[in-house]
Amino acid sequence: PDVFIGRFSAENIGHVETQVHRTLTYEQNPDLNFDWFTRAIGIASSQGPGDDNEYDYQHIRNINTDLMNFTYTYDAELFDGSQGGNDASGNPSPAMVATEVNTGATIINYTGHGSTNAWSTSGFSSTNVNSLTNNGMWPFIWSVACVNGNFVGGSCFAEAWLRATNNNEPSGAVATMMSTINQSWNPPMCGQDEMNDVLVESYPGNINRTFGAASMHGCMQMNDEYGGGGDEMTDTWVCFGDPALHVRTAFPQALIANYMPSIFIGMTSLEITSAANGSTACLTENGQILDAGIIENGTITLNFTAPVNPTTLTLTITGFNFLPLIDEIDVMPGNMPFLIFDDAHVNDISGNNNGFLDFGESVTYTIDLYNLGGVDATDVDVYLQVNDPYVSITDDYELYDLIPAGQTTGMPEGFALDIADNTPDEHMIDFTVTATNVDTSWIMEYQGIVFAPILNIAEMFIDDAAGNGNGRLDPGETAIIKIKNFNSGHCPAENTMASLVSSSQYLTFSSNIYDIGVLGVLGYQWSEFEVEVDADAPNGAAFAYFNYELVSGSFIESAQFQKKIGLIVEDWETGDFSKFEWSNSGSIPYEITNIYPYEGVYSAKSGSIGDNEECVLSVNVDVMLADSVTFILKTSSQQNKDIFKFYINNSLQGEWSGVGNWQKVAIPVNPGNYTFKWVYSKDDTGMAGSDCATVDFITFPPLLTLTCYAGPDDYNCTGSEYQCDGEATNWVSVEWTSSGDGSFDDPHILNPIYTPGTDDLSNGNAILTLTAEDDMGAFVDDDMSLLIMGAPATPATPSGPDYVNLNTTTNSVYTTDPVPYADYYEWNVDPIDAGTFYGIENSGTIDWNTSFLGLATITVRAVNSCGEGDYSIGYEVTVDNFTSVEEIEANNTFQLWPNPNNGSFNILASVTKAGNYSVRAFNIVGKEMASMSNLYLDGQNSFTINFNELSEGLYFLVIEGQGEKMIQKLIINK
Structure with missing residues (x-):
């Protein structure tokens, strides 16, 4: 069609406002609190067959399959009857439909009978629509049903979906296709198929993103296949909502594009680069379109008449499953500098030196700025900023002396930053560059990407080549458990360690740690663990549960595995029925045969029974643990006439017939007493094939054993x-x-x-x-x-800095040796107002109180569930806030003893020049408190000083003269 028509059906202004608000919000600002975008709902009757000889539920199930192979991850099936798959037993109810819609979905497909105000399948009605609470999560609907859209003479089901509100906010649907008349059966099913095929891009040359386009393409396909029967359906299948609505089928992504943030008067084009191919870019001024086009091969150039005055343009870029990008472009005079971000270069020579930002690296950064203006930019102060938990900027400033007009300038390694070692792969960092000079300032934003590993665990494999080689853990066997690991990230995972533990008492590991080393980004590596299975392990009656962990630095991945130890198998290799207490009955019993078994030499084949006869093979078992009974079967019989059936406690679990090959069957069972029964029965209409059923390799669930x-x-x-x-x-x-x-x-x-x-x-x-x-x-x-x-032993005396200058340090780390059987550690500082300790490991960090000065004592004790150990011997730390003493730059030291002392102490000092020297004592704020002058020193000297007038505390003793200066700490303790 040349024109798509949609209806905003309304009886008052509120109805219109609801539909307009819903449509604009859906396209511009969708609800991102939950991924409702990849959820689909299919509702169908059990009647048919219709188009493609499909019953309604089969038709919807096939549509859902297409959706799941596209971008969808969840498909609700609400079918009449019990159709298996995701469909619950019985018929769907209005509450079930409401639950799915309120949970969120972007699409609903319905096929079945309908009325002016309801879907017949489920009975979901206009009243139910008005009770929905799916605010912000609005599906579009394709409905194959009679009169759901019959708006003539009264309100209809489709109008209820579009007018619905909850708490004065839009609920319901964003758009629907519903018929005004009684629809025929086959044509609209064909149309609905095509609508969904267009949606999931089944035709690379026919990509349509709007609700109206996909809907009408479906109608045109229906017209082509069904002629006049399709035309009638097209004429009466009405679009309720905006036919130009761009539908969504995946969680919206941010649309990233690069372009000049401002242009100058006289310019006639704007170049845009973006990976969002197929998106539409549009440039407007005061609501008037200047140019628009499609991004192809990552670029588009928008052309326009050159502006003659400063103004503001609006750039809008929209794309399928993207959030729209809307930005303002300033048009500025050209007689001034104008700076934009051009590029950034990484120097990670201290890391892996690959020129990229990688996790755990400390890098220097060169930022190139381009001057778009016609005038040089001089004396530009450039600051780099970031608000990101994974990034710390260690050098954020650089002066750019000159950025010539029309040129790019970068200051080599002008900035520096640290990347956290737990930064996730492909994490985007939003940088802000602010450039200022005396005339103006420019704020620029750009993104950097960080690469890191992504650890993955694939599968567990049992290598028992040294045992019986059957790929299982069997009693008495020594096997190698292998686990496949790979790295789907963009950076190698170094020092990767794997661990495997099991709670099974029947397994003994040689080692549960495996050193993988470097887990690269290509291929995979196996970790290996040798394990011995207890010879007394009950065969086939126990499971081993495994916890596996893969660790590389801050990156951890874990998985759980389950393996049965041994198997309880009937494979008839005894040549008879003696292995278990089999009951073999019927007209002619089962027999052991060596003709083409599934494995080994023998299998069990049904007896040569006649018409209307059967043969029965059964066994009674006590199941100890939840598992499955599995068996391999083959039939050679009349299709749907002579049938092989399997029962559990006389409840039919499955039936098979026809001429076929071996197939495996698995039926879950819970603990309890059961009779497993295999029955082959014939009717009286003849025979086909070998007229028999064969069963082999029956694996029982864990049976009751000691x-x-x-x-x-x-x-x-x-x-x-x-x-x-x-x-x-x-x-x-x-x-x-x-x-x-x-x-x-x-x-x-x-x-x-x-x-x-x-x-x-x-x-x-x-x-x-x-x-x-x-x-x-x-x-x-x-x-x-x-x-x-008992309680843990007393830890060793802590170690760490014994002198802290609060002018340069506000926290310190102290450690002690690990204590056996300690669950955690408690760190203590005395006096308590000296600071606050953090950490419960054998390493603790103290944040010093900046108003505290003097001696602090550090102790630690170990704690476990049995009690608290004793505190360690104290470790004394001198805390001061030394800022000057004439900013002493000592070029030598001397010996001072005893220290601490009461004011009288000995000094051994060596000088290079003979002459008079002074000895002065300063307190921690740099004030001279005692002195001695004209002390003659020559070479190595030993003498005694008495500063008994000094009060208790920390001092700095300075010996100075003849161009020499020496300093030592002195503690007075009386």
């Missing part, structure tokens, strides 16, 4: 009782024993209380063993190690 678990290794505090927490299955009796001299309150229950004995306390540990017995007299046992400990 197991016990004493629990993980643990610890207990001295003087406390320990609560055991054992587990066992299929047992009749249990007993706890200890390697030490402690006692259990009842050793014959799973969770007794253990009281450690004297030997246990002396040894610091005990081995607790749980033994279980079943009704056949079989035994299994398991051990756990109990560590018995």
Whole structure:
């Protein structure tokens, strides 16, 4: 069509305002609080078939598949009946539709019967629309249904969607296509298919982004296929809403474009570069379009008549699934300098020297500025600013003496910054460059990108080539667990370590740490862990759960894996039915055959039964853990006539027929008693193929067997009782024993209380063993190690700076050696007003109180769940705020003892020139408090000084004369 027509149907001004506000907000300022943009809703009846011989729900399911292969990540299926997939059993209700719409979606496709005020499938009506709360999350709707858009003579369903409000804000839908008449069956289904095909870009040469264009292309396809039947549907299928609406199908991204922020009088073009190909750029002045066009190959030039006076132009760029870019372009006189950002160059020689900003690097920065004006810019002060948690600027200023008109100038390495070591990959940094001189200032913004690794964990693989080579963990086997790792970021991950732990008592690791080293950005690397499986592990009756962690510096990724230890398998390799207690019944029973088995030598084949007969193979099992029963089957029979069926407790789980190849079936089961039954039955209409069904390699879920678990290794505090927490299955009796001299309150229950004995306390540990017995007299046992400990030991004296000058330092770090069994550490400073400690590791940071001066004592103690250890020996720190003493620049030092002292002390000083020297004492603010003059010194000298008049505190002792000056700290302590 040459013209698209849409309706803003209204009965009052409020209806119009609602629809206009909704449309503008949808395009210009959509709700970004939640990704509702990639959610689709499909609603359909179970009737048909229609176009393409599809039932309504099949038609919508195929549309949803196309959407999910495009940009969508969620597709709700609200179908009549129980159609599997994402469709819940039964019929959808109005509440179910409301829940999906209120959660958010950008598209709704409906196919089914309808009325003037409702969808028949679900019964969702105009009343339900008016109760929606999907403010800011408005879908567009393509509805194949009768009279949903019948606006003649009264309000209709489509109008309810467009007029809906909640709390005086627009709710409902942003646009709909709904029919004014009773629609036929096949043609509109064809049209709806095409509308969605255009939306998901099925035709590279036919890309349309507006609701009206996609809708009308669908109608034209319907006309082509169905002729007059399609024409009638097109004439009466009405667009409610703005047909020029640019629809959204993904979370909107910021549209990045580069262009001159200002132009000069006389210029006739504006060049724009952007990666948003296909977007539309438009330049206007006072609402009048100067030029517009499509960005192709990353660029577009907008041409216009040269402005003759200063003015302001508006640049607008819009693109599919982008937020619109709207900016003002100032038109300025040319007889002045005008600076714009041109480029930035990274010097990361102290990092990986690749010329890019990478995580954890300290770099210097060269910023190039271009002078667009016709006059040189001189004496320009340039400042670099950033407000980003991952970036710290360490040099933010540079003076640009001259930036000639029409030229680019950069000050080499004029700026410096640090990138945090946890900066995520492709993190964008918004820099602001401010340039000023005596005449004007310019503010420029640009973005820098930081590269970092992205750790990924792919899969776990069992390498048991040293065992039976079946790719599983089997009892008694030693295997290599391999885990595939890769880096999808843009920077290598160095010093990458992997760890794998399991809570299974049946596994013993040689080491649970693996050093990967450098995990590059190409390919993948395996981590490997050797593990030994306990020979007594119950075969096929236990799962091993694994926690895997991949670490490179501040980057961490984790995954969980689950593997069954061994398998309980019936593969008929005994050559008979003796491995399990099989019941083999029917007209003619199953038989063991060696003709083309799935694996091994044998499989089980149904007997040669006649018409209206069946053969049944069943087994009764007690399932211990939730898992699946799996088997491999093959049929060679009449399609839908002679059928192979599988039952669990006489409930049909699946059926198969026809002539086919081996296929695998898996049915989940929960713990409990079950009868698994495989039945082959015939009707009386003849035969096909070999007239049989074959089953092989049946894998059972974990079956009830004797197991016990004493629990993980643990610890207990001295003087406390320990609560055991054992587990066992299929047992009749249990007993706890200890390697030490402690006692259990009842050793014959799973969770007794253990009281450690004297030997246990002396040894610091005990081995607790749980033994279980079943009704056949079989035994299994398991051990756990109990560590018995008290509060942590006293830490070593802290280490760190013993002198702090608050004029240059406001915080200090102190450390102590790690203490065994410490959970955390408590740091202390005395007096308390000296500062505040932070940190609970064996390293603590103190923020000094800038008003405190004098001696402070640092101590630390270790703490665990058993108590608090003693504080360490104190570490004394002298805190002062020394700013001058004539800004002493001593070129030598001397020995002073004892120090601290009461005012009388010895000095050993060496001088290079003989002559008279002075000895002066200054307090911490630089005031002279005592002195001695005309002291003759020559070479090495030893003498005694008495400054008994000095009060307690910190002083600086200065020996000066003959062009020499020496300084030492002196502490008076009386």
